[in-house]
Amino acid sequence: MTIKAFDPKAIIFREGDAGDAAYIIQSGAVEILKHADHGEVQLAVLEAGDVLGEMALFEPKNSRSATARALTPVSLEIIEDTRFRQLSAECPPQMLQIIQSMLTRLRDTNQRLASKERATVILDAKIEQITIAPNGAGCHFEALTVKLANLPFLIGGYPQSEDPPKRNHLDIPCDGPPLMVSQLHAKIERHDDGVFFVDQGSRFCSIVNGKVIGRGKASEKAPLQLGENKITLGDHTSAYKLIITCE
Numbered sequence: 354m355t356i357k358a359f360d361p362k363a364i365i366f367r368e369g370d371a372g373d374a375a376y377i378i379q380s381g382a383v384e385i386l387k388h389a390d391h392g393e394v395q396l397a398v399l400e401a402g403d404v405l406g407e408m409a410l411f412e413p414k415n416s417r418s419a420t421a422r423a424l425t426p427v428s429l430e431i432i433e434d435t436r437f438r439q440l441s442a443e444c445p446p447q448m449l450q451i452i453q454s455m456l457t458r459l460r461d462t463n464q465r466l467a468s469k470e471r472a473t474v475i476l477d478a479k480i481e482q483i484t485i486a487p488n489g490a491g492c493h494f495e496a497l498t499v500k501l502a503n504l505p506f507l508i509g510g511y512p513q514s515e516d517p518p519k520r521n522h523l524d525i526p527c528d529g530p531p532l533m534v535s536q537l538h539a540k541i542e543r544h545d546d547g548v549f550f551v552d553q554g555s556r557f558c559s560i561v562n563g564k565v566i567g568r569g570k571a572s573e574k575a576p577l578q579l580g581e582n583k584i585t586l587g588d589h590t591s592a593y594k595l596i597i598t599c600e
Contacts, residue, residue: 372409381427491592505542510534533587560585
């Protein structure tokens, strides 16, 4: 038996991630979140004895359909794919087919709920501050913390051969031209329904928790979740990556 512990607000898995394990809650509470156009919708709160992430075992080629985040200190038993296949070999094929059908219907229901329900999780009243830190060797700056009241926070780039222009709150030296991080690339701002990362029309767009935003895309902004958010300034080839932690 493999047991793993998570602190409050820790992401257990994120919507869109590849999945190869399910989890049985031994203690604590976990919230299940679904991304919608208006923010993150809380689909359920699971407690001791409940199972999460089980769809990944039945649909290994599909990505996680929702995000799981610890609400309290959580202890989880991990059921990995190899162990699940051993257990399923003992199950009648007809029963596995019924379970598969039930999970498919549940996935469809969750998607419909997320598109209709009011966002209940990403409210700026729950976020007091954000911490911005480099994620990898591409960005060179010291991590910094910004209070919610001090938003918006502006982010841009400049050629490494030049002095920092002090154009934004955070100016990142870049290779180029062309600059992967545009001079006025993005901003973090507070809206009535949450805190958002907004692409300001950058040349190469931005990626927020796997979602591409910016000029020519479906949206120019994406909500920031409580906990860690993975940001790429530029396209998928960009080395300029951030971790934005909302607390």
